[in-house]
Amino acid sequence: MENTRLSRKEREYLRHRQEILKVALKLFSGKGFHNVSMHEIATASEFAVGTLYKFFSNKEALYSALMIDASKAFHSSLMAALATSGNEMEKIRACVEAKIKVFTENLDYVRLYLSETRTASFNIKAGLDIDIKVRYEEFLEKLARVFESGIKKRLFKAFDPYLLAVALDGISNALLFQHIEHSDAHPFDADLIVNIFFQQIYKEGETRDE
Amino acid sequence: MENTRLSRKEREYLRHRQEILKVALKLFSGKGFHNVSMHEIATASEFAVGTLYKFFSNKEALYSALMIDASKAFHSSLMAALATSGNEMEKIRACVEAKIKVFTENLDYVRLYLSETRTASFNIKAGLDIDIKVRYEEFLEKLARVFESGIKKRLFKAFDPYLLAVALDGISNALLFQHIEHSDAHPFDADLIVNIFFQQIYKEGETRDE
DNA sequence: ATACCTTGTGAACCGTCCGTCACCATATGA
DNA sequence: TCATATGGTGACGGACGGTTCACAAGGTAT
Known part of the structure; x- marks a missing residue:
C-alpha cells in the first residue's frame, strides 16, 4: 500500500515531467531555443514558472x-x-x-x-x-x-x-x-x-x- | 576633385561597412546569432555601438x-x-x-x-x-x-x-x-x-x- | 485537529542587451 | 577664424526573460 502510493506519486511526477517536455519540444522545434521563454513553456504546459524549476x-x-x-x-x-x-x-x-x-x-x-x-x-x-x-x-x-x-x-x-x-x-x-x-x-x-x-x-x- | 573626394568618403564608408561585416561574420559563425551582442561586435570591430546603427x-x-x-x-x-x-x-x-x-x-x-x-x-x-x-x-x-x-x-x-x-x-x-x-x-x-x-x-x- | 511536508504558485528581482540620442571631433567651406 | 556638416561616440532607457523565494494548497501522519 505504501509503495503503491509512493509509485502513484512518482508516476504523477513523471507524467508532469513528460507533459512539460512534450510542450517544450513542440515550442522549441517550432521557434528555436532562444525564441521560447520559460514563461511561454509554463503557460503552454499549464504550470507556473516556478514549477518548471522543480523539474529542471x-x-x-x-x-x-x-x-x-x-x-x-x-x-x-x-x-x-x-x-x-x-x-x-x-x-x-x-x-x-x-x-x-x-x-x-x-x-x-x-x-x-x-x-x-x-x-x-x-x-x-x-x-x-x-x-x-x-x-x-x-x-x-x-x-x-x-x-x-x-x-x-x-x-x-x-x-x-x-x-x-x-x-x-x-x-x-x-x-x-x-x-x-x-x-x-x-x-x-x-x-x-x-x-x-x-x-x-x-x-x-x-x-x-x- | 570633388567627385574624387566624394568617392574617397564613399570608399571609407564601404570599407568600414565591410570591416563590420567581416568581424560580425566571424563572431556569428562562431557563437550563433543570439550569443553575440551588438556591444561585442562594436568592441571587436573597434567602433562604438551607435556607429553600427549608422550602417545597419x-x-x-x-x-x-x-x-x-x-x-x-x-x-x-x-x-x-x-x-x-x-x-x-x-x-x-x-x-x-x-x-x-x-x-x-x-x-x-x-x-x-x-x-x-x-x-x-x-x-x-x-x-x-x-x-x-x-x-x-x-x-x-x-x-x-x-x-x-x-x-x-x-x-x-x-x-x-x-x-x-x-x-x-x-x-x-x-x-x-x-x-x-x-x-x-x-x-x-x-x-x-x-x-x-x-x-x-x-x-x-x-x-x-x- | 494540528503539525508537517510536498507540490505548485507567480510576483518580483536582476542581469543582459537592443537601440537611442545628446554630444564630440574632425574637416570642409566661407 | 568661425560655422556647419558629418562620422563617430558611449552612457543610458527600457524591455525582456531567466531565476528565485516567500507563500498557498492539499494531502499525510500523529
Missing part, C-alpha cells in the same frame, strides 16, 4: 533533457537496425528503413536533432553537444564497419568506409528533409534512397576527366 | 546583410558552374568542384549558410529565410534540369531528377562538412564525391528484397 534546474537543462532523449531514441533504433541479422546490404537497408521510421514518427524531434547534429557547436553550450556528437559518431563508425566488411566481401566497391557512411547518412538526411518539407511533390521510400545510393546511375564508363 | 538599422539587418551576401555569392558561383559548356556529367562535376571551392574559401560563411539552409525557419525571422530558400530552390531546380536532360540522353538512370539533385547536394554537404570538421583523417576531393555518387557501389544484382 534551468532552461538549458530542460532543453538538454529533450535532446538527450531524442538522441538516445534515435541512436538505439539505428544501432538495432545495424545489428540485424543478414548480409551487409540488408543491414544497411534496415538502417535506412529505421531512420525513415524514426524520423517520420518524431518530426518535432527531427528538427531539433538535425539542427543540433549539423550546426557544430552552435546554439547551445558544450556538454550537450559532446554527448550527442559522441553518440552520432558511434553510429557512423558502426555503419562504416558494415561498409568495411561489405567491401571485404567484395559486395561494395572499395571506397573509404567511413566516408561511405557519411555519404549515405547525408543522402538519407537530405531526402528525408526534402520529404518532410514538401511531402506531396516527390514520393519516396527506403528503396529509393538505397537505389539512388547503390545503383549505378551513370551508365557510360566515361567518368574520366577530359 | 538593427541587429537583424546586419545579420541579414551577411546572409544575403553569402547566399548570393554561393548561388552565383554554383549557377555559373552549372552553365559550363559540356555534357551533363561535366556540368555536374564543375558544380561539385565549385561548391568545394566556395566552401573551403569561405568557411565562416558556410556554417552560417548551412545552418540557415538546413534548419528550416529556425533562428531568425522570416524574410531572410524566404530570400535564401528561394535562391537555394532555384539552384536545386537548375541542377535537377541538368539531371533531367542527362536522363533524356540516357546518360543517367531514370530517377526523379529533383530527388537526384537533392541527393547529390546532400552527399556533397555531408562530405564537405565532415571534411571541414575532421580535415586530416579522410582525404577527399571532387572526384570522390562524384565517384561515390555516380559509380556503381553495389556489385551484385541482388538489390532485391528477400
Whole structure:
C-alpha cells in the first residue's frame, strides 16, 4: 500500500515531467531555443514558472533533457537496425528503413536533432553537444564497419568506409528533409534512397576527366 | 576633385561597412546569432555601438546583410558552374568542384549558410529565410534540369531528377562538412564525391528484397 | 485537529542587451 | 577664424526573460 502510493506519486511526477517536455519540444522545434521563454513553456504546459524549476534546474537543462532523449531514441533504433541479422546490404537497408521510421514518427524531434547534429557547436553550450556528437559518431563508425566488411566481401566497391557512411547518412538526411518539407511533390521510400545510393546511375564508363 | 573626394568618403564608408561585416561574420559563425551582442561586435570591430546603427538599422539587418551576401555569392558561383559548356556529367562535376571551392574559401560563411539552409525557419525571422530558400530552390531546380536532360540522353538512370539533385547536394554537404570538421583523417576531393555518387557501389544484382 | 511536508504558485528581482540620442571631433567651406 | 556638416561616440532607457523565494494548497501522519 505504501509503495503503491509512493509509485502513484512518482508516476504523477513523471507524467508532469513528460507533459512539460512534450510542450517544450513542440515550442522549441517550432521557434528555436532562444525564441521560447520559460514563461511561454509554463503557460503552454499549464504550470507556473516556478514549477518548471522543480523539474529542471534551468532552461538549458530542460532543453538538454529533450535532446538527450531524442538522441538516445534515435541512436538505439539505428544501432538495432545495424545489428540485424543478414548480409551487409540488408543491414544497411534496415538502417535506412529505421531512420525513415524514426524520423517520420518524431518530426518535432527531427528538427531539433538535425539542427543540433549539423550546426557544430552552435546554439547551445558544450556538454550537450559532446554527448550527442559522441553518440552520432558511434553510429557512423558502426555503419562504416558494415561498409568495411561489405567491401571485404567484395559486395561494395572499395571506397573509404567511413566516408561511405557519411555519404549515405547525408543522402538519407537530405531526402528525408526534402520529404518532410514538401511531402506531396516527390514520393519516396527506403528503396529509393538505397537505389539512388547503390545503383549505378551513370551508365557510360566515361567518368574520366577530359 | 570633388567627385574624387566624394568617392574617397564613399570608399571609407564601404570599407568600414565591410570591416563590420567581416568581424560580425566571424563572431556569428562562431557563437550563433543570439550569443553575440551588438556591444561585442562594436568592441571587436573597434567602433562604438551607435556607429553600427549608422550602417545597419538593427541587429537583424546586419545579420541579414551577411546572409544575403553569402547566399548570393554561393548561388552565383554554383549557377555559373552549372552553365559550363559540356555534357551533363561535366556540368555536374564543375558544380561539385565549385561548391568545394566556395566552401573551403569561405568557411565562416558556410556554417552560417548551412545552418540557415538546413534548419528550416529556425533562428531568425522570416524574410531572410524566404530570400535564401528561394535562391537555394532555384539552384536545386537548375541542377535537377541538368539531371533531367542527362536522363533524356540516357546518360543517367531514370530517377526523379529533383530527388537526384537533392541527393547529390546532400552527399556533397555531408562530405564537405565532415571534411571541414575532421580535415586530416579522410582525404577527399571532387572526384570522390562524384565517384561515390555516380559509380556503381553495389556489385551484385541482388538489390532485391528477400 | 494540528503539525508537517510536498507540490505548485507567480510576483518580483536582476542581469543582459537592443537601440537611442545628446554630444564630440574632425574637416570642409566661407 | 568661425560655422556647419558629418562620422563617430558611449552612457543610458527600457524591455525582456531567466531565476528565485516567500507563500498557498492539499494531502499525510500523529
